[in-house]
Amino acid sequence: MYLSRLRRHGPQLECVVTLTEELALQQARRADEELPNGVYRSPLQGIPWGAKDLLATRHYPTTWGATPWREQVLDFDASVVQRLEAAGAVLVAKLVLGALANGDVWYGGTTRNPWNPEEGSSGSSAGSASATVAGLVGFSIGSETLGSIVSPSARCGATGLRPTFGRVSRHGAMTLCWTMDKLGPICRSVEDCALVLTAIYGPDGLDKxxxxxxxxxxxxxxIEALRVGYVPSAFSPDDSGETGEASDRENNINVLAALRSFGMDLHPVSLPAGDLESMRLILLAESAAAFDAMTRSDLDDQLRRQGESDWPNQLRSARFIPAVEYIQANRYRLKLMQQMHALMQDIDVLVTPCYAGNVLDLTNLTGHPSLTLPNGFRENGTPTAISFVAGLNREDDLLSLAMAYQKATGWHRHCPPLFAVAGRG
Known part of the structure; x- marks a missing residue:
């Protein structure tokens, strides 16, 4: 069923790079043989999944979404791929990422939002979110450096978990920014995210x-003992960071009401302040180093997007960032980490609009885990979303609170009408 749905809807959503059909059938047959004989690997056994196409998979292309690497075939599997195979999951597809983990535009087109195929899915875990919400895979793996799980999950109505920095091995994943890259699951539900994280987290001896x-x-x-914080101004029209539609603000405020209905006291807090925009030079400098050979050889001319804010020009400009500025930015980043750690001593979970204020930049710089999940719909039928943030390595708190919210509201059970499957929803 999943392979047929991928063939049928993958081109419509422009979310699939490669079908791994031969491997999928082999892994599915193994599950069919093992389960009747009492060989139980994990709750993921036999479940079809998709890999963001920056994860190495033996015998299949790993294109990074970019023309210069369309034919790249690596002779090993990423650690995440290995662990999911050991858990019995069935890899059915390599899914689109925006070229070199930026946006939703890749060498084959623009990945689409299953709720409205006229708009992009956002990215860079574009195919992961789009395919999961459309029911083309049971779950997927995405990556985030500065929003690439949060943004497409919010746009497409997925439940996306960005774990703590250092939770999941990145061995075999394309490097964009050594000190900020993270891998995590994109699923339909919080509980699914927990099951996937259980399978993929922890040391492998390869990513130090x-x-x-x-x-x-x-x-x-x-969840009774959890201390939940929120930034009051983040739920106002001036600082929500969302589309500006009244439905976005109303749905965000309704999340606070739902949490209060659980008997929880919500604690007003303030986030560490500062010029986080200037901190992006850390990402730019490290990305320029990661793709130095591409820039020097002019391979970046082959990328589809060539605007001022796109990778080719950004990475060329980043070569002029002084070492002193990079070091100073990291010194300031350490202070942010300390301030965020202090804040999370007073609360267990922060609830926040996905893009309010500086929360997305801040938590990616500090490495704190975040969970993004749907919290309603706009009048045009597209989903809205909310994010929860927890202390370092406290994904359990994050998931417990979010699961209670999902059970009470059911927004995650809604399916895009164009891709509905009988029995779902």
């Missing part, structure tokens, strides 16, 4: 940034 902290997930974990 991965920490030793155990992920303790208990779906029965209560």
């Amino acid at each position: 940034t991965v920490n030793q902290e155990t992920f303790r997930w208990n779906p029965e974990q209560g």
Whole structure:
């Protein structure tokens, strides 16, 4: 069923780079043989999934969404791919990313939002969010450096988990920014995100940034003791950071009301302040280093997007960033980490509009985990979303609160009418 849906709807959404049909059938047959014989690997056994096409997969192209790498075939599997295979999941497709992990435009076109195919899916985990919400895969893996799980999850109505920096090995993933890149699941529900994170987290001996902290997930974990914070101004029209539509603001405020209905006290807080826009030079400098050979060889001329704010010009300009500025930015970043850590001593979970104020830049710079999930719809039928943020390595708190919200509201159960499957919704 999933392979046929990928063939049928993949071109419409422009979300699939490569079908891994031979591998998928092989892995599915293994599951069919193992399960009747009592070989149980994990709750993901036999579940079809899609990999963002910056993850190495043996025998299949890993294109990074960019023309210069269309024919690239790596002779190993990324650690995440290996772990999901060990868990029994079935890889059915390599999914689109915006070229070199930026946006939703790749060498084959523009990935579409399944709720409104006239608009892009956002990115850069474009295909991961689009395909998951359209029911073309059971779940997917995305990556984030500065919004690439949050943004397409919000646009497409997925439930996307950006784990703590250092939670999941990036071995075999395209490097964009060594100190900010993160891998995480994009799913339909919070519980699915928890199951996938259980399978992929932890040290592999290959990515030395991965920490030793155990992920303790208990779906029965209560939320009564959780301290929930929010920034009051983030829920006002002036600072919500959303589209500006009244429905966005109303849906965000309704999240606060839902949490209060659980008997929770919400604590007003303030986020660390500062010129986070200038901190983006960390991302630009590291990305320029990662793709130095591309820039020097003029391979960037082959990328589709050549605007002032697109990678070719951004990476060329980044070569002029002084080392002193890069070091100073990282010194200031350390202060932000300390301030954010102090804030999270007073609360367990922060609830926030996805783009309010500086929250997206801030939490990517500090490495805190974030979960983005649907919280309603606009009048035009497209979904709105909210984000929850937790302390470092406290994805369990994040997931417990978000799961309670999803069970109470059910927004995640809605399916795009154009891609509805009988029995879903």
